[in-house]
Amino acid sequence: MLKAENLKVIYDNKTLALQDINLKVGHGEFVGIIGSSGSGKSTLLKCMNLLVRPTGGKICLDDRDLMSLTSKGLREIRREIGFIFQDYNLIDRSTVIDNVLIGRLSYKTPFQSLFRIFSQDDYERAQKALSYVALEEKMYERADQLSGGQKQRVAIAKTLCQRPKVMLADEPVASLDQATAHLIMEYFRRANQKKNITILINLHDVKLAKTYCSRIIGLKKGSLVFDGKAGELTDDILKRIYA
Ligand SMILES: Nc1ncnc2c1ncn2[C@@H]1O[C@H](COP(=O)(O)OP(=O)(O)OP(=O)(O)O)[C@@H](O)[C@H]1O
Known part of the structure; x- marks a missing residue:
């Protein structure tokens, strides 16, 4: 279980980005986070793997308090938590594989990491992850040769290679057309349903959130104003979130 307790984030001692966030996300849930621009969606997601260090409160994964971990402990727990960015976060000049x-x-050990020493098993896992997103044939192409949707599929394959328990996705379809956005959302759905990976995803498209997520969290000015089933998200509640 991923848990946030009394989470608070203040940037630069002046901008209150999150306050009093209490959240429990069970294993295998598919949770969408919605809210206006600046409501704190990215900050919340980035707190979940300490890309942003909260000013106050606690983040736990399976009862391990992330903020009390050593850097080695944090490195180990971060492989259980994949992060997908809107802009794909790929190395453009490197190949897909x-x-x-x-x-x-x-x-890998620091030495293996530094010299990018991978085993046969690593290659097999990478290849399998690429076939999962139907991109095996692009394996030796440079990442910058791919379309936006293909780049996001590579990012998903990269994250799957971590064998994560949780996938955090920050507006992963915001730069994509509708059809491609649905294709990418299907990959998240499959990862959730077939691999039982917990998904937390920021979406500005409420329709997409209602279609794919079973639970929706609504943020407004850094506070949690809705937390419920997608089917409970009425127009009145939406007005409250986006007013
Ligand atoms: N690195 C930062 N330094 C200072 N302030 C920041 C930083 N990141 C975010 N903020 C501020 O914190 C608040 C929440 O921002 P955040 O990016 O989390 O919201 P968001 O809902 O993800 O917005 P968007 O949908 O536009 O990405 C905003 O007021 C924003 O300006």
Whole structure:
């Protein structure tokens, strides 16, 4: 279980980005986070793997308090938590397979990481992850040769290579057209249903959130104003979230 307790984030001693966030996300849930621009969606997601260090409160994964971990402990727990960015976060000049292999780095010693030493098993896992997103034939192409949707599929394959328990996705379809956005959302759905990976995803498209997520969290000005089933998200509640 992923848990946030009394979470608070203040940037630069002046901008209150999150306050009083209490959240429990059970194993295998598919949770969408919605809210206006600046409501704190990215901050919340980034707190969940300490990309942003909360000003106050606690983040736990399966009862391990992330903020009390050593850097080695944090490195180990971060491989259980994949992160997908809106802008894909790939190395453009590297091949697709080399990008996917980056997902294996958290299993390597610092020496192996530095010199990018991968085993046969790593290559097999990377290849399997690429076939999962139907991109095996692009394996040796440079990442910058791919379309946006293909790049996001590579990012998903890279994350799957980590063998994560949780996937955090920050507006992963915001730069994509509708059809491609649905295709990418289907991959998240499959990862959730077939691999039982917990998904927390920021979406500005409420329709997408209602279609794919079973639970929705609504943020407004850094506070949690809705937490319920997708089917309970009425127009009145939406007005409250976005007013
Ligand atoms: N690195 C930062 N330094 C200072 N302030 C920040 C930083 N990141 C975010 N903020 C501020 O914190 C608040 C919440 O921002 P956040 O990016 O989490 O919201 P969001 O809901 O994800 O917005 P968007 O949908 O536009 O990405 C905003 O007021 C924002 O300006």
